[in-house]
Amino acid sequence: MRLLSGDIGGTKTWLQLAEFDSGKLTVLAHQKYVSNAYNNAAIMVKEFLSETGHQETHIDGACFAVAGPIIQGLVQLTNLPWDVDEAAVAEELGIRCVTLINDFQAIGYGTDALAEKDLYTLQAGSPRPQATRALIGAGTGLGVALMSNDGEKYTVMPTEGGHVDFGPTNDIQMELLAYLRRKLHRVSVERVLSGQGLINIYKFICDNPLYGEIESRKLQFAMHKEDPAAAISRFAIEEKDPLACRALDIFVDLYGAQAGNLALMSLPYGGIYIVGGIAPKILSQLNDGRFMKAYGDKGRMSRMLDNFPIHIVLDTKIGLKGAALYAARACAQ
Incomplete structure (x- = not known):
């Protein structure tokens, strides 16, 4: 299972592509971006996939960690002129399953991968x-x-x-x-x-x-x-x-x-x-x-x-x- 993940902040964003198989996570690529250099999250993700040679890779699911309240799949980030919408990102990237999660919750789930x-x-x-x-x-x-x-x-x-x-x-x-x-x-x-x-x-x-x-x-x-x-x-x-x-x-x-x-x-x-x-x-x-x-x-x-x-x-x-x-x-x- 190919998975896209992101940690989106008002200043910088980290993106990662990983393979998940038999309970083990293997990182394939990760990269840092300046958040306000992009008009939305999907454009940033497309550039990441292109730069890392994965633009043709089928992605099974994506999750983005964000600092802010998530209301019905939507978050407005502080210090950024754009929001992140699960449905909009899923449609633009062609990924069936896209979710948002609080950034500290993401850290918690990450303890299983340590x-x-x-x-x-x-x-x-x-x-x-x-x-x-x-x-x-x-x-x-x-x-x-x-x-x-x-x-x-x-x-x-x-x-x-x-x-x-x-x-x-x-x-x-x-x-x-x-x-x-x-x-x-x-x-x-x-x-x-x-x-x-x-x-x-x-x-x-x-x-x-x-x-x-x-x-x-x-x-x-x-x-x-x-x-x-x-x-x-x-x-x-x-x-x-x-x-x-x-x-x-x-x-x-x-x-x-x-x-x-x-x-x-x-x-x-x-x-x-x-x-x-x-x-x-x-x-x-x-x-x-x-x-x-x-x-x-x-x-x-x-x-x-x-x-x-x-x-x-x-x-x-x-x-x-x-x-x-x-x-x-x-x-x-």
């Missing part, structure tokens, strides 16, 4: 077959999802867990909450656990006289030249900038604490999967003990948290693979 090399395990735990899985991923925002198994397959249950209230666990985090409330009134956990969240923490550190450090001009320049969150994490890891290091330490503390909260709420004996674009870039910080200390700091329930496997997902194409697996499932119905 190999050992795609994971960095922080805690082996005591896994149970077909048990609940939990996903948490800081990136542009904070995604949270659960996965349940009916005895044959997993189903992803999306949530808006990134928008729950931020609950501080120490004095510094209390100060951070007060700082952000002066600007935002309500502070969700996404305000501190995301790319923008790391920036918010860094600004809090810079504005806090207790740290007694002057903000680095070199880092200021880097934040204007590149993605600011990436600059902060890079200066923390490579340059050992003291303010960037403190900001990243707080970020990791918060990440671990929220993963622990998710574990208590879902009892994920099938594993906690740390996904999103940030985790692989700060792997050394997530593995230095700080994340796990915050994760397990749950008082009387701390010992229970030792049972749940914790994996950092290193595969940046997991969403594409998940969309392909979902296409296979949709075509079989």
